[in-house]
Amino acid sequence: MTPQEPDNDTIVMKFGGTSMKDAATIAKSAGIATSTAGQSRVVVVVSAMDQVTEQLLELGEAAASDNLAAMRVQSQAIRQKHEQTAAALGGRAPTDIGEVLDRLDRLIAGIAAVGELTPRSNDALVAFGETLSAPMMAAAMSTGSTGSVGSAISTDSATGGRACEWFTGQRVGIVTNDQFGRAEPLMDLTLFQVRHTLEPLLARGERAVVTGFIGATQHGVTTTLGRGGSDYTASILGASLRAREVWIWSDVDGLMTADPRITPQARLLERITFAEAIEMGQFGAKSMHPLALEPAAEMGIPVRFRNTFNTESAGTLIVPEPPGTAADGEHPVRSIPLLKNAAMLNISGAAMVGRPGTAAQVFRALGDASVNVMMISQTVSEAGISLVVSRDHAARAKAVLERALMRTHAAKGVRLVDDVNVVAVVGAGMAGHPGVAARVFNAVAQNNINIMAIAQGSSELSISFVVRASQAADAVRALHAEFVG
Ligand code: ASP
Numbered sequence: 001m002t003p004q005e006p007d008n009d010t011i012v013m014k015f016g017g018t019s020m021k022d023a024a025t026i027a028k029s030a031g032i033a034t035s036t037a038g039q040s041r042v043v044v045v046v047s048a049m050d051q052v053t054e055q056l057l058e059l060g061e062a063a064a065s066d067n068l069a070a071m072r073v074q075s076q077a078i079r080q081k082h083e084q085t086a087a088a089l090g091g092r093a094p095t096d097i098g099e100v101l102d103r104l105d106r107l108i109a110g111i112a113a114v115g116e117l118t119p120r121s122n123d124a125l126v127a128f129g130e131t132l133s134a135p136m137m138a139a140a141m142s143t144g145s146t147g148s149v150g151s152a153i154s155t156d157s158a159t160g161g162r163a164c165e166w167f168t169g170q171r172v173g174i175v176t177n178d179q180f181g182r183a184e185p186l187m188d189l190t191l192f193q194v195r196h197t198l199e200p201l202l203a204r205g206e207r208a209v210v211t212g213f214i215g216a217t218q219h220g221v222t223t224t225l226g227r228g229g230s231d232y233t234a235s236i237l238g239a240s241l242r243a244r245e246v247w248i249w250s251d252v253d254g255l256m257t258a259d260p261r262i263t264p265q266a267r268l269l270e271r272i273t274f275a276e277a278i279e280m281g282q283f284g285a286k287s288m289h290p291l292a293l294e295p296a297a298e299m300g301i302p303v304r305f306r307n308t309f310n311t312e313s314a315g316t317l318i319v320p321e322p323p324g325t326a327a328d329g330e331h332p333v334r335s336i337p338l339l340k341n342a343a344m345l346n347i348s349g350a351a352m353v354g355r356p357g358t359a360a361q362v363f364r365a366l367g368d369a370s371v372n373v374m375m376i377s378q379t380v381s382e383a384g385i386s387l388v389v390s391r392d393h394a395a396r397a398k399a400v401l402e403r404a405l406m407r408t409h410a411a412k413g414v415r416l417v418d419d420v421n422v423v424a425v426v427g428a429g430m431a432g433h434p435g436v437a438a439r440v441f442n443a444v445a446q447n448n449i450n451i452m453a454i455a456q457g458s459s460e461l462s463i464s465f466v467v468r469a470s471q472a473a474d475a476v477r478a479l480h481a482e483f484v485g
């Protein structure tokens, strides 16, 4: 069968773990899926139930280390949680769940017998979270579900009821490389296959539920896309189906101008560009998969963040850059994210001046030690490089740098300042608009806050600077007052 041309009225929706907490919440999410998209065709992507990914990771460790007691406790907890939820949802859920849980038991027994957890078996294991939640969502979305929470489920009388089928990432056509734990989709093939699988079903008026986070290699071995990967799945499906929008349902209204716990005046951002959202995402504004927005952005498909527990709010719409906005300096700064738990390393020494290769040594040493560098700054004198890394990696980073640089006398010292935060101002309107940096640093200086390092990329989408952790909240509040109000 040749897939018919997409009619561009599909909405792909992803429900995160907190929207899949228990039977009542799943039923609520199912009701949202069947009622909020109007006449649009709907594909739902689900995360594992709340905390289940974490439980599975613990279960794997218990099994691999022969900790049988912990293994039993954890696998019982997972079984019970899903059996209870499936029973309450009714329909096909209990049967589907039973089969999947039995397969999980066999895998765990295998891991325990071998006594080791490889990246490959770990992926096979964590994939069970989504493989268990998808059939439950499908049951809740199918009309005629007879579970005890059935009254909460939309009967969808307007459309006369629709069938709903669930798919694993593999079955829907998500093909990846074999980098277990962080697999990369073979994108062209994936986009083609997903469309080929889902178009005929949608054309028949049916709905689909797809496991987030999971793919498979070309040989059919299960892979996962990395933590938070369900957003990525939704974005891939949206791109494949050329959806009208991709909706990410979670337990917050959307992206904010700042963290409301720091700045009570923080407001919801109604509309921002992909470039701005990606810049914010890196600062943990939302714990998003770093590639999550890319497939949708590339196809120009808007992504909307919405709140399962506040459906009145339209959330935050992320859009491709409308022409002309970047030059508009009216609201140069859209948001002020804060990166906590950071540490700064200052590498100094006159030996670095005019000596090519020092920066390469620095980054190679950190890369080899799997230390992620979050911010970089070097003055034009070349006598110092400042780096920001996560505080968890700080001691390791200092040690590997000392080893790499002192031995070759490439630098004199590596100083660690381990209680810093990075404050950023993000906004597409900053590009080519003079005076924003002056306002930023004025606002901070007026609050007697010392700036320890500064970085701005040439995209001019954001300015980041390092301050003492104890002064970070004040800096965010001062900047919010200056730019957002
Ligand atoms: N369940 C996976 C995780 O917790 C994927 C996701 O929820 O997006 O990371």
Ligand code: MG
Pocket: 017, 047, 048, 049, 050, 051, 052, 053
């Ligand atoms: Mg989760």
